[in-house]
Amino acid sequence: MTMKKYIKVMSLVIISVFTASLVFAQEKTTAKDDGIVKKADGSYRSKDYDESSRPEDDYLAKFHAVEIVEDLMKRNMDELLLIQVVVSNAGKAEWSTKFQDLNKGYQDAIEQYYKRNMIYACDKLEKNQSAIRDLFKLIIADYTKQCDDLLNEAAGKVLQLHMDPATRVNPDKQDQLANNHIRLRVAYGQLDDSQKASNEKYLPGAVYHLRVSRAYGIAILEDLAKDENERKSVQDKYKVVKADNLNRVYAEKKEEPKK
Secondary structure (H helix, E strand, C coil): CCHHHHHHHHHHHHHHHHHHHHHHHHHHCCEHHHCEEECCCCCEECCCCCCCCCCCCCHHHHHHHHHHHHHHHHHHHHHHHHHHHHHHHHCCHHHHHHHHHHHHHHHHHHHHHHCCCHHHHHHHHHHHHHHHHHHHHHHHHHHHHHHHHHHHHHHHHHHHHHHCHHHHCCHHHHHHHHHHHHHHHHHHHHHHHHHHHHHCCCHHHHHHHHHHHHHHHHHHHHHCCCCHHHHHHHHHHCHHHHHHHCCCCCCCCCCCCCC
């Protein structure tokens, strides 16, 4: 056997041993404080599950649980961070409560992971992902309503510019009309893309598309404001939305006390 083949075989052996050890590491630990106990047949029981809801814990289930847990640990955390920004900016008590529950559910799942109980970590992470999706659906419905209202107003502004007789003889206004018409098309295109993302179950993607749509709608209203006061009014009205579009939590700028 050549050295190259030998190294390849040994690498496969090491990976197999590592995976098997991770799958069955839970056999060595029990979580008495969670009410999880190991039975004589090698299976586990938890106070949180009865025999109709207890997850499978045979060899194949343990093997697949490791892969699922590794995927959902990152996915759920990424989505929770996105939701945290949305909830902080929305200021809705109901969403805040739901987010706290989601955060607690994720923490409970990761606790099982660090105790090397992959079966229950997997089950809790899957339930956490389902609850995350439910909150995403509420967020998307709210964002979509915001976009509809915003783009209706923006379309009205573009229409006014289009119907203005001065636009036909003023090159600057013609450029302004062309630029904002493109913005409006992109905004509506992003709104359509958000619906496609929702249909394809990519809910975070739907949120990103809706944020882009809102950003273009606001840009139209700012550009087509009749004067500086109206432009300032638009900026004040959508200041939280603009921060949210950038995935930032809005905070009022505090003036430093004079010395």
